[in-house]
Amino acid sequence: MNKLQFETSPYLLQHANNPVDWYAWKPEAFERAKAEDKPILVSIGYSTCHWCHVMEHESFENEEIAALMNKHFINIKVDREERPDVDQIYMEACQIINGSGCGWPLNCFLTPDGRPFYAGTYFPPSPAYNRPSWTQVLQNLANSFRTRRDEVEAQANQLLGIIEGSDSNLVGNVIEGLQAAQVFTPVVLQSVFLQLQKRFDTQDGGFGGAPKFPSTMSLRYLLHYHHFTDEQAALEHLERSLDKMIRGGIYDQIGGGFSRYATDNAWLIPHFEKMLYDNALLISLLSDAYKVTKKELYKETIEETLTFIQREMTSNEGGFYSAQDADSEGVEGKYYVWTKAEVEAILGEEAVLFTAFYDISEAGNWEHVNILQRKQSFEDFGNENGIDVTALKTQMQESREKLFAVRDQRIHPGLDDKILLDWNALMCTAYVKAYTALGNEAYKDAAVQNMNFLLEKFQQPDSRALYHTYKNGQAQYDAFLNDYAYVIAALIDVYEITLNFDCLAKAATYMELVLEDFFDAEAKLFYFTSSRQTDIITRKKDVYDSAVPSGNSTMVQNLQRLGIILDKSHYRILARDMLMQIQTSVERYPTSLARWAQAFIAEVHPMPEIAVVGEEVNNLASEINTLFIPNKVLLASEQERPDYPLLKGRAVAGDTLIYVCRDFVCQRPVRTVQLLIDEL
Numbered sequence: 001m002n003k004l005q006f007e008t009s010p011y012l013l014q015h016a017n018n019p020v021d022w023y024a025w026k027p028e029a030f031e032r033a034k035a036e037d038k039p040i041l042v043s044i045g046y047s048t049c050h051w052c053h054v055m056e057h058e059s060f061e062n063e064e065i066a067a068l069m070n071k072h073f074i075n076i077k078v079d080r081e082e083r084p085d086v087d088q089i090y091m092e093a094c095q096i097i098n099g100s101g102c103g104w105p106l107n108c109f110l111t112p113d114g115r116p117f118y119a120g121t122y123f124p125p126s127p128a129y130n131r132p133s134w135t136q137v138l139q140n141l142a143n144s145f146r147t148r149r150d151e152v153e154a155q156a157n158q159l160l161g162i163i164e165g166s167d168s169n170l171v172g173n174v175i176e177g178l179q180a181a182q183v184f185t186p187v188v189l190q191s192v193f194l195q196l197q198k199r200f201d202t203q204d205g206g207f208g209g210a211p212k213f214p215s216t217m218s219l220r221y222l223l224h225y226h227h228f229t230d231e232q233a234a235l236e237h238l239e240r241s242l243d244k245m246i247r248g249g250i251y252d253q254i255g256g257g258f259s260r261y262a263t264d265n266a267w268l269i270p271h272f273e274k275m276l277y278d279n280a281l282l283i284s285l286l287s288d289a290y291k292v293t294k295k296e297l298y299k300e301t302i303e304e305t306l307t308f309i310q311r312e313m314t315s316n317e318g319g320f321y322s323a324q325d326a327d328s329e330g331v332e333g334k335y336y337v338w339t340k341a342e343v344e345a346i347l348g349e350e351a352v353l354f355t356a357f358y359d360i361s362e363a364g365n366w367e368h369v370n371i372l373q374r375k376q377s378f379e380d381f382g383n384e385n386g387i388d389v390t391a392l393k394t395q396m397q398e399s400r401e402k403l404f405a406v407r408d409q410r411i412h413p414g415l416d417d418k419i420l421l422d423w424n425a426l427m428c429t430a431y432v433k434a435y436t437a438l439g440n441e442a443y444k445d446a447a448v449q450n451m452n453f454l455l456e457k458f459q460q461p462d463s464r465a466l467y468h469t470y471k472n473g474q475a476q477y478d479a480f481l482n483d484y485a486y487v488i489a490a491l492i493d494v495y496e497i498t499l500n501f502d503c504l505a506k507a508a509t510y511m512e513l514v515l516e517d518f519f520d521a522e523a524k525l526f527y528f529t530s531s532r533q534t535d536i537i538t539r540k541k542d543v544y545d546s547a548v549p550s551g552n553s554t555m556v557q558n559l560q561r562l563g564i565i566l567d568k569s570h571y572r573i574l575a576r577d578m579l580m581q582i583q584t585s586v587e588r589y590p591t592s593l594a595r596w597a598q599a600f601i602a603e604v605h606p607m608p609e610i611a612v613v614g615e616e617v618n619n620l621a622s623e624i625n626t627l628f629i630p631n632k633v634l635l636a637s638e639q640e641r642p643d644y645p646l647l648k649g650r651a652v653a654g655d656t657l658i659y660v661c662r663d664f665v666c667q668r669p670v671r672t673v674q675l676l677i678d679e680l
Contacts, residue, residue: 008471009079010416011047015056019066022077025086027535033074033112039145039152040110041073044080044087047416048273048325050332051122052105058125059134065125068135072142073109080104081322081420082469085480085529088540092163094119109141114537115156116163164538184576184603186229188583192590192597193225193234199591204266205241207591211271212262214245216281217545217594223288224598224630228605235292242289245282246301249371252336253358254404255312256304258282259326268373269366272326272333272413276313277548279305280426287433291628297377302434306443309427315419317457318449319470320427325414335413337369338403346406347399354399357381357392419470421458421479424450425486426548432493436625444497451494454487455506464513465530481528481542481551484514488558492565496625496634499618501641504565511562511571514555524577526552543582545595552578553595557631560602564609564633567645579603602631606662608680611646612636614656623673624658629680 004016007024015022023029025042033040043060045052059065069075080087087106093116094102108119118141123134132140145152196218199207206212219241222234245251248267250259258278259270283305290298313321328335340362344351358372359365365373374381378396382389431447434440458466458475467475468483488507495503517530520541527539528551542550556575563571579599586593586600610632612620621636633646641647650659650669657669660679667679 004077008474008476009047009082009418009469010414010471011045011052011079011081012077014047014053015060015077018056018060019063019070020060020075021066021070022075025076025078025083025535029074029076030112030114030535036074037112038072038074039117039141040076040112040114041069042076042078042086042090042108042110044078044090044106044108045104046080046323047414048275048323049104050326051103053327055105055122055134059123062125065135065138068138072138072145074112079418080106081416082418082477084482085533085536085540088528088542089163089536089538090116090119092540093159094121096159096162107137111153111156115160117152117156117159160537163540184579184583184600186604188587188600189225189229189597189604191587192221192600193231195587195590196221197233197237200237201265202237202240205237205244206267210263210265212250212265212267213547214250214258214261214278214282215241215591215594216278216285217549217598218591220285220288221590221594221597221601223285223292224601227292227628227630228601238289239293239295242286243297243377246297247374247377249366249373251301252308253372253374254336254400254407256301256306256308257312258305268371270333270371272336274324275547276309276320276322276420276423277426279309279313280423280430281548283430284426284433287430287437288628290437291626299438302438303440306431306434306446310446312415314446315417318446318453319419319457320424320450321415321417322420322423323416324412325416328411328413333366333371335407335410337366337371339364339369342406343370343403346402350395350399353387353392353395356385357396417471419457421454421466421468421470421483422486422548424454425483425490428454428490429486429493432490432497435497439626447494448498451490451503464509465517465532466510478530478533480530481514481518481526481555482548484510484518485551485554485558486549488514488562489554492558492561496621499621499636501637501644504644507558507562508566511558524574524581526555543596544592546592549595553593553599556596556599557602560599560607560631561633564607565635565644565646575599576603598631605631607631607633609646609661609666610634610676611650611659611661612656613640613647613650613659614638614652615654616656620656620658620673624676627673627677 001016002022004012004022012024078086090108091102091106093108094106097119102121105122108116110116123131123137125134127133207215207218219238222238225231226234245267250262250267250270257274260273260275260278261271263269283302286298286302326332340355340360343355343360347354359375360370364370378389378393382392428447428450431443435443457470460467466479466483468477468479488510491503491507517532518526520527525541528542529539543552544550545553556578559571559575582596586596590597608629615638617636617638635644635646637647640649640651658676659669660667660676670676
């Protein structure tokens with residue numbers, strides 16, 4: 001076994017028996033590279049990456065290829081989910097070299113001090129698919145490093161220069177517009193909406209064509225925009241998108257939970273891997289959408305998905321696992337699909353109705369098998385076939401349970417059971433949102449348990465700092481910007497359902513840490529890595545909202561919220577400064593900067609500052625939380641709290657009052673939530 005046997009990442013452990021002399025991203029690898037003056041191969045992937053598995057089987061398990069790698073290179077294997085900072089740098093190198101998007105596996109070749117000089121993705125063991133073989137790549141680069149070292153060094157320097165300069169490109173493009181963008185107006189919000197509207201798929205929902213991703217942040221913008229403008233097209237597209245996803249194959253109709261994305265326009269054919277962060281973001285969105293629409297479909301989906309999370313993605317300690325593989329028994333989707341004969345054998349006479357409702361046929365709807373989908377809603381199908389909707393739902397539930405019991409006996413997809421701080425914080429927030437929407441106390445308990453687990457297990461000794469990843473009782477790697485940003489947000493969210501002021505104190509502590517260790521005062525943006533981290537060649541700033549929100553856009557919202565909670569005006573000023581730098585880009589590319597766009601709404605429509613003080617504080621706060629009030633700040637206490645300005649001097653003996661302020665103006669206190677709604 002190689003050195004990966006000592007790691008905790010499931011992805012790294014998958015490679016521990018390779019004949020390749022793999023190192024983890026640790027100092028000993030770089031020390032050896034410098035001592036032997038050898039180039040470094042950094043191979044980056046993740047545990048549920050299909051083509052990562054393929055390349056491992058074809059090349060990294062091959063004795064002859066491994067010998068070639070060991071002879072000429074120092075080989076480092078990286079889990080991109082453990083070290084997103086490393087992935088970020090070398091993915092950019094790959095994109096520069098190839099002139100287009102790259103993915104995983106990502107294979108990057110470095111000088112001994114870590115500068116990239118060549119990068120690519122998957123390479124076959126023999127020349128194919130208009131690609132050279134992995135052996136050819138290894139031989140050519142090893143030869144270039146030995147015989148044309150000057151050229152290699154020059155290319156490495158050039159690449160590093162481009163990477164280091166790229167952070168300023170996005171901001172630099174909008175500097176000219178700053179003087180004209182001193183005030184945020186509704187025109188900005190409308191501009192973002194109109195850009196999103198151009199990409200509406202008005203038939204199947206979502207944005208653009210296949211592959212189709214959930215795009216939860218863009219959909220959330222539509223929900224917020226509708227709230228403030230009553231724009232019906234925004235709400236209609238949100239509902240269309242959620243309805244189509246829930247009824248499609250991207251949603252696991254038997255076991256609950258969403259797959260990563262669909263490979264077709266109609267959401268039927270998923271890439272079957274299930275990621276924690278996708279499900280967290282979708283649960284949060286569905287919870288708020290339910291508050292607005294009261295659609296039973298959204299309530300059912302939240303409950304089914306959280307049942308899946310509790311059943312398959314939650315550790316005994318209260319942490320959440322990272323992902324489930326798309327493959328089982330080496331075949332993508334095998335765990336999830338059905339033949340009609342299988343369904344008929346399990347359900348008997350019940351199969352007639354079930355196969356009609358879930359689009360199951362002899363021919364199949366994908367590669368001669370069936371992915372379950374609902375072409376019609378329960379209501380439409382019941383009305384069309386003369387079946388009571390309640391009876392239909394009951395029968396379908398009973399049939400699904402029978403199929404689940406059989407499916408559960410199949411070989412399960414692989415589980416990536418490492419626990420990541422940032423993704424856990426997203427799921428913690430999702431549980432908070434679900435609790436406020438549905439009132440299930442188990443969801444509140446899960447959020448509190450998870451937050452307690454994170455604060456205990458990820459805390460670095462003798463430091464305020466946190467770790468990024470945890471497995472088998474061991475936490476490691478310094479936390480990144482996303483970790484702190486999502487944790488701060490989750491702490492504020494947990495406070496609002498528990499009224500535990502320790503959560504706000506922790507959020508304030510981590511905010512100061514981020515400002516000290518991550519902030520670039522000149523650029524007015526945050527680095528992805530801490531200033532204390534020294535094992536990478538450069539520090540990057542991530543601004544794009546991609547599969548997950550960027551740390552920078554999340555920090556803007558944290559600054560907005562804590563600026564009010566802690567009465568720190570410089571937080572709010574910094575948030576505005578960050579937004580002003582990005583405004584033009586948000587209007588042009590809202591699908592890539594959707595969480596930034598949400599933060600603009602809080603500037604155009606000032607955040608409601610709600611304070612509740614008195615004996616009935618718990619009941620009133622809970623009632624307020626059931627409402628959809630975008631960007632609200634809620635502080636509540638039985639007694640006044642001089643350390644929190646919104647709660648100072650507001651206690652009235654024998655009474656419980658609700659105070660609401662907005663844009664530095666406060667209204668008269670009220671005693672009921674209905675009167676609060678009237679004020680808002």
